[in-house]
Amino acid sequence: MAVKDACEILYRRLEPIRLKDPKGSWESWVREAHLQKISLSATGFFRGKDLYFDWDKMEGEPYSYFTFGVCCSEVELDCLTGDYRTLKTDMVMDIGRSINPSVDIGQIEGAFTQGLGLYTLEELHYSPTGMLYSRGPSQYKIPAVCDMPLQFSVYLLPDSYNPHAIYSSKGIGEPTLFLGSSVFFAIKDAVAAARSDSGLSGPFFLDTPATPEKACLACASPFTNKVPANKPGSFKPWALNI
Structure with a gap:
């Protein structure tokens, strides 16, 4: 501007x-x-436009514009090992009027991949004194080619305008990152289906990142139930590493 x-x-x-x-x-x-x-x-x-919001009166304009997106992911989960793969991801993003769709779609795919790592792979490990062990890609897993959805489709919402920016453009990097959580929720849905097949119902622990170890324990298969710390009713995801 x-x-x-x-x-x-x-x-x-x-x-x-x-x-x-x-x-x-x-x-x-x-x-x-x-x-x-x-x-x-x-x-x-x-x-930029002066923005304000009165949280007591719930009045005002906190942002100059909003951007929206929706994402659906399908995963395949191995209940015995907790390993999974993302079969398909479909996404629609509102980014205003795209100046260069190829660049914007690349940004969207990159942000989604970051979110995929955040919610499913990048587990933090600390020493007994509180020092963070996993401080770089050499010490924790980041998404690789094999972690990408086998079928990945990104669509840009048509006829979306933003009068507050050049060519009605909108920011796209940060909002798309959260859509990586669709893979996490797909994994959790698959775990819930596996537990239902085993006759289990009700809430269960599956915190992010949903690593294969956590998914395996959450499935509560006959194999994992042989581990004392994973007996039904006493599940503590931090009590065992396999």
């Missing part, structure tokens, strides 16, 4: 020359402006 402001300043400076020679080219207008000692350098400035 600051660039737009600077461009409009230059546009107004060149207006008398354009009116005098309406059929001229851009080069001829710039050449004439130089001969007339008209500055072709401008500084643009933009300050």
Whole structure:
């Protein structure tokens, strides 16, 4: 928006020359402006819209615009090992009017992959004194090619406009990250189905990230129930590492 402001300043400076020679080219207008000692350098400035919100009265406008997205993921879970793979992900994102759909879809896919790692892979481990062990990709798992959905479809919501930004664009990076949780909820749904087949019902523990170890224990298969710490009614996901 600051660039737009600077461009409009230059546009107004060149207006008398354009009116005098309406059929001229851009080069001829710039050449004439130089001969007339008209500055072709401008500084643009933009300050975002003033926002406020009264939380007591629930009145105001906390954001200049909203962006929306919806995502559905399908997973296949091995109940004996807790291993899983994402079969399919379909996503629709509202990003306003895309200037470059290829770039925007790449951003969306990247943010989704970050969320996939956050909710299913990147487990934090601490020392007895509280030092974080998993401080980098060499010490914890991050998404790889094999973790991507086998079928990944991204669609941009059409006819979406944003009057507060250039070309009605919207931010897309951070909102899409949360949609990676669709894989986590798909895993949890698969675990619930496995528990139902074993005659178990009711709530159960499955915290993020949903690693294969946690999914395996949550399934409460006959194999895992042989472990004392995983007997029904005494499940403590932090009590056992397998």
